Amino acid sequence: MDSKRRKDSPEEEKKRQVLPFPDEILECVLGFVKSHKDRSSVSLVCKDWYTAERWSRTHVFIGNCYSVSPEILVRRFPNIRSVTLKGKPRFSDFNLVPPNWGADIHAWLVVFASAYPFLEELRLKRMTVTDESLEFLAKSFPNFKALSLVSCDGFSTDGFKVIATHCKNLTELDISENGIDDAGGSWLSCFPDNFTSLEVLNFASLNSKVNFDALERLVVRCKSLKVLKVNKNVTLEQLQRLLVQSPQLTELGTGSFSQELTLEQYSDLENAFSNCKTLHTLSGLSEATSLNLHLICPACTNLTFLNLSDAALQGAELAKLLPNCPLIRRLWVMDTVEDKGLEAVGFSCPLLEELRVYPAEPFELDAILGGVTELGFVAVSRGCPKLHYVLYFCRRMTNAAVATVVKNCPDFTHFRLCIMNPWEPDYLTKEPVDEAFGAVVKTCPKLQRLAVSGLLTDLTFEYIGKYAKNLETLSVAFAGSSDRGMQYVLGGCPKLRKLEIRDCPFGNAALLTGLERYESMRSLWMSACHVTMNGCRQLAREMPRLNVEVIKEDGSDENHADKVYVYRSVAGPRRDAPPFVLTL
């Protein structure tokens, strides 16, 4: 590959010779630049750097699979070994996107098979992947190493049979949170006897029983296994046998933790956990009894991430467990721990950086008792000054409490508060919770991601537009009083990339205010708002480089734009849109 030469004057030519900067050195240096944002900046410096960058890039991240086509991708980057692709809009996780919407990986795989035969890694989020695609993948890429599928659909466990059989160099198989057909656990038996390269195995979200003997033999022969997350059908007794064979694990996801154990079994498990000296992440623990919970204590000394969101712990149980985990930085719990449990968190976890509290009964409309409240939130903030990431599901909150929380923890980067009843006001004053989110954006200059809830007027959005200068992602539901709300955000928030809105009184005026913004954003989602088809058509007319798509529901008003998805793209309108997706 030659660098491009311009026609220079003799003096400039001489300067070049005095200070050579061969492309080889540039490419070598660029090899150390990993972040895709940095690489993007590098490619904008000049033509030489653009060229050097595109030849040296080995990993590509595509946040919206429809923003670019596989053909354009392979034309620009010839040497890719690792691809990360995200497909459907995030609200598809909550069933707001009809099935068969798209984001099918197959077309990409076909292009990759010829352009990147040495592809090693594929990480997909919210994509549709069929068993046929998995088979194609397994057979087209002899060097394939790592497959990660998060929140994907379209495949069954049969697809893994082919992966296990054909991918001789597989190091990672990570399947999380997917809605798939579980055709049984026999895929584990498909790994050949001489297969030993596995380092990461996560099948925690699969429902079927796996062949335990096959699993045990796999764990025994894969000495480099570092991450093992099994599903609920693996019993404690079986877990003990696995742990004994893999004391080198750094991440463990247990199966069911409710088995009644004899004294001897209990003792054996205690010993097994004591031997896991390098464990830093622990999850699973489903249906853990108080008694069995204590088994993990010997392994908790170096734990930095404890995921108890599948174990409906009581506050007292959590309080007893946490002192064994002094180095905890990330903690996920269920709201069964209640405020009492969160007080214990504030007390025992001084290094805490991330807290997620999930609801045990999210769809129970009448739940007044149980769960966590503003008190627990404040208690955590008092004891955990390093807290910067929170996801908090609750049924009541106050402006004062949130203001106190952010005063104690001003470094928030991710603030996701979900007051579960729509339009819920401040529990004490009965006012809107505008001031709560106002406090967040005023006090936390590093805020990147915000999700709002509760009773909110346009004032909240005025605050957000005015103060949230680093905000990149905003999620809004059942909020705002008028178009002004959305307009404040689009007029402020210079770094906004993703805006997702549902059930808000924002209409065409608001939508069209963002005309000049959407090209610098990844995407906009608006559903159950007041936007009409004509408003969308106008947007599409004025901004030809945006894809403006409307998902029409059966039986809805002809002029109402039920669900609007707007995103920038260099690939033009979708060629694979199903009939219910109208591209305007």
Added chain:
Amino acid sequence: MERTVTYENDLNLKATELRLGLPGTDDSDKQTPSGVRSNKRTLSETTEECRSKSNSGTSDARNDDTETAPAAKAQVVGWPPIRSYRKNSFQPKKTEAEAAGIYVKVSMDGAPYLRKIDLKSYKGYPELLKALENMFKFTIGQYSEREGYNGSDYAPTYEDKDGDWMLVGDVPWEMFISSCKRLRIMKGSEARGLGSYV
């Protein structure tokens, strides 16, 4: 940056526009916070109504809106934003406060009087055995399935529901506390006999 929006001229959209508000109320531009609030009934008022409309989809929920006073919705699609795989994972747990304590008599061979303990207050065998050791000032040996308690003159036993005397430690803890009627710490030859009878 304001662009004139012409949608009002199209087909009288205002009349068919679905929005959050009583039919007949004006557009939301001048809505005050209190205005927003008063349109919505509190959750408790609408619970009965909502119960009968469980699992209505988004369009149903919106139709409810314009027909009646906007109510807090019954099961709205995709709300709260919880992934469906989490829905199935929660099993309601028995609370700690459920049952009263299980008090059983504890006798020790040679001791002048008996004691009573609450089996529920212990989390497992190790705790129970330690408590017994402290209470009666003796040491229990090492438990093994094959030989019972080795290394001491004492063996903890209990009378089960059938009236049989059993060695403590053989069955899972929960099974033990539900079948144990009383405890007896046997001493000497009788104790050793229990562990090694063939």
